[in-house]
Amino acid sequence: MKVSREQVALNRQRIVETAARLFREKGYDGIGVADLMKSAGLTHGGFYGHFDSKEDLLAEATAHALKKSVERWEGYAAKGGDAALTTIGGNYLSAEHRDHPELGCSVTTLGADISRLGAKARHALTEGACGQMAVLEKLMPGEDAADKRKQALATYAAMVGAIMLARAVDDEALSLEILQAVRQSLADPLG
Amino acid sequence: MKVSREQVALNRQRIVETAARLFREKGYDGIGVADLMKSAGLTHGGFYGHFDSKEDLLAEATAHALKKSVERWEGYAAKGGDAALTTIGGNYLSAEHRDHPELGCSVTTLGADISRLGAKARHALTEGACGQMAVLEKLMPGEDAADKRKQALATYAAMVGAIMLARAVDDEALSLEILQAVRQSLADPLG
DNA sequence: ATTATCTATAGATCTATAGATAATGC
DNA sequence: ATTATCTATAGATCTATAGATAATGC
Numbered sequence: 001m002k003v004s005r006e007q008v009a010l011n012r013q014r015i016v017e018t019a020a021r022l023f024r025e026k027g028y029d030g031i032g033v034a035d036l037m038k039s040a041g042l043t044h045g046g047f048y049g050h051f052d053s054k055e056d057l058l059a060e061a062t063a064h065a066l067k068k069s070v071e072r073w074e075g076y077a078a079k080g081g082d083a084a085l086t087t088i089g090g091n092y093l094s095a096e097h098r099d100h101p102e103l104g105c106s107v108t109t110l111g112a113d114i115s116r117l118g119a120k121a122r123h124a125l126t127e128g129a130c131g132q133m134a135v136l137e138k139l140m141p142g143e144d145a146a147d148k149r150k151q152a153l154a155t156y157a158a159m160v161g162a163i164m165l166a167r168a169v170d171d172e173a174l175s176l177e178i179l180q181a182v183r184q185s186l187a188d189p190l191g
Numbered sequence: 192m193k194v195s196r197e198q199v200a201l202n203r204q205r206i207v208e209t210a211a212r213l214f215r216e217k218g219y220d221g222i223g224v225a226d227l228m229k230s231a232g233l234t235h236g237g238f239y240g241h242f243d244s245k246e247d248l249l250a251e252a253t254a255h256a257l258k259k260s261v262e263r264w265e266g267y268a269a270k271g272g273d274a275a276l277t278t279i280g281g282n283y284l285s286a287e288h289r290d291h292p293e294l295g296c297s298v299t300t301l302g303a304d305i306s307r308l309g310a311k312a313r314h315a316l317t318e319g320a321c322g323q324m325a326v327l328e329k330l331m332p333g334e335d336a337a338d339k340r341k342q343a344l345a346t347y348a349a350m351v352g353a354i355m356l357a358r359a360v361d362d363e364a365l366s367l368e369i370l371q372a373v374r375q376s377l378a379d380p381l382g
Numbered sequence: 383a384t385t386a387t388c389t390a391t392a393g394a395t396c397t398a399t400a401g402a403t404a405a406t407g408c
Numbered sequence: 409a410t411t412a413t414c415t416a417t418a419g420a421t422c423t424a425t426a427g428a429t430a431a432t433g434c
Contacts, residue, residue, distance in 0.1 A: 001413040002405040008412065027307060029220035032396060046413045048398065101306075107356065112303050115292075115358035116218060122361040129360060153372035154353075158345055161352025165298065167306040169320060170313040181344035192387040193431040199386065223422060237387045239424065 012050050015040045019061035025102035028058055028113040058110075059120035065106045066128025073135040082187075085139045089186040092159050093179045098166045105132075108163040132156060158182045203241050206231045210252035216293035219249055219304040249301075250311035256297045257319025264326040273378075276330045280377040283350050284370045289357045296323075299354040323347060349373045 018040040022031040034044040051057045076087045101109045114121045137152035162182040166175040209231040213222040225235040242248045267278045305312045328343035353373040357366040
């Protein structure tokens, strides 16, 4: 049952990607190691050859998902200025993002779980959030660096909160209204 | 082992209050019915005389916690205008609130869990969030009602996101910076 | 007599580990 | 020979229920 080194690396990567999807979809406690491994096409017992614990996998999966997200944001940021900010905000604050937590920002889906978990997962989230905030910071209008920084943090918080709220409320109209309100505050920071 | 009707009502209330605290502290999956009942001074089996399921208790606990929060906000709102907004924002966006999730806003602690759960819990959260947003709406500066509404939703999203982020990141300076950035954007909406 | 709570347990999970198996890679 | 994955299981949970117990309230 041994497989090639290449296959081992592929299997490990597949576990991380499967976990990144399933943890975001179901929450950290919503998916077990056995089901997760099954989704990755492997058996339960094989897991502990790759990772020390379920929590370690969460940290890697979170790092992986957020790294991809930051790369995407950096791609949009290449446009520069208002267009980039509108693109990032439009994608993030969309019904599409709201309806696909399994592919979306890990901070919104796993932030509360991770704040109760260990150092590794919290560090992965912190690195990812810092990456996203750094992209926003460069795109903020204005001259003063401290102002841009503050605006970036406040904007990021609003984006994260909006997606979480939009997913939690049971009123579709309100959900869309929240997304739109933050999208608009982003395009038009002067209220 | 039967108790008086009065005591039954007290026991039920005690379960709800204990649950409101423990669910916020540990997350929905982080505390079991048996431990929860133990915390409330009762035994496991007695639970199902009071509630149909753990999820029903979550809905009641969330409704209870958010109702209290809305009442507190309405108290601050009696001051009116900027002072009220500053008080609400100052309390919400504090290290104290960040460090005491068990007493804090249920949306930040349970929003992600509840978005994956049933109709009752989502409705309780929605009612609570609407109550908080309604308070903010009245306090927003400006004349245009639609603008005030949008500002209230965007502000609320930023507050919720800020607390979740402030709890999740592993960097105390960054955590405080996020809280301060949103507090400032609240006091000074023109950036 | 009714019933709120108790003890005890069913049945289904969960994470993690032990030891067997079989294919890679020296 | 080494080792990645497999099957099987330990031991600890979890939600929910069944039936016993004992105090209330008719």
